[in-house]
Amino acid sequence: MAGITQSVCLPFFLPFIPIAMLTYSSAGVSIDAGDKTVDAIKPYIRRTFSPAVMTDIGLFGGLYDGRFPELEHPVLVASTDGVGTKLKIAFMTGIHGTVGQDLVNHCVNDILACGAKPLFFLDYFATGVLKPEVATEVIKGLALACEQNGCALIGGETAEMPSMYAEGEYDMAGTIVGVVDKPKILPHKTLAKGDILIGLASTGLHTNGYSLARAALFPKYDVNQHIDELGGTLGESLLAVHRSYANLLLPLIDKGNIKALSHITGGGIVGNTKRIVPEGLELHIDWSSWTIPPIFSIIQQAGSIIDEEMRKAFNLGIGMIIAVAPEHVDEIMQACASEKPMIIGSLK
Secondary structure, eight states, rough: OOOOOOOOOOOOOOOOOOOOOOOOOTTTTOHHHHHHHHHHHHHHHHHOOTTTTTTOSSSSSSOOOOOEEEOOEEEEEEEEEOOOOOHHHHHTOOOOOOOOHHHHHHHHHHHHTTTEEEEEEEEEEEEESSSSSHHHHHOOOOOHHHHTTOOOOEEEEEOOOTSSSSSSEEEEEEEEEEEEEEGSSSSSSTOOOOOEEEEEEESTTTTHOOOOOOOHHTTTTOOOEEGGTEEEEEHHHTOOOOOOOOOHHHHHHHTTOEEEEEOOOHHHHHHHHGGOOOOOOOOETTTTTSSOOHHHHHHHHHHTTOOHHHHHHTTTTEEEEEEEEEEGGHHHHTTGGGGGGGGEEEOO
């Protein structure tokens, strides 16, 4: 008869080893830093509110009164954008108060090209480790630009995502919603041969071309280097706030004498303006009709960049182009005097 083997379990004692309890904070996300940021930005955000804003800060969504009794046929216009690698200049200089303004003004100009006035704005700010003082500076810039453009900052998201971003870096994007009366939507169908193109001055690069600019400049320059031609440091010039043209142009759009607008962003003057040119017409730009600001010449020389490439990547000193009938040129030039208007071409 085969024997039976019996297994006996004897008590076996391991030494006690304390186990660290994992928390959201130890994983890299600070709820306290988020709360501190929200508390710091509340007064700046509330300053942007208009009577049409129907919620306060902190709810799951922002409510905005959608009644527009002054408009015959209100049409909502929406756009989303980011700041791009201009943020790299903010990281290099430690200046964070302007990029939020860039984001809002860029979006405002985009819907302005449709004839729309801004109503409200939503932002998204994401970083690896949330630094309340940096986030507050960025969002203060957002709020300032919203206030200047008559636009309510009714919502946003601040996301802390460890390992997603390099130390000290962040990204941001925004969505704007505006409204235009249907009869005043731009571009007008009346665009015709002989219409004149008036350019309004930019403050510099605005928010486009920074990848090329950085590749050209920073093997040769320091971001904090003072350059006489610029009247300040290179970083200050590169961070010049993207100009908003809304307060200037909305009254002129309302009068009906502006046929079309072209916001000069990625793709340059030709790449953007050809989007408004009707079939059968051609765009003519007189490249000698204005003086290109020094920042562009410095970039071109530093990178040995040909003219064609410069025209594709940069606005070259023209931030917005207005298309008007010849008989309204003098009126528009006079009304836009504060933005250094220049006749730069025509439709042929």
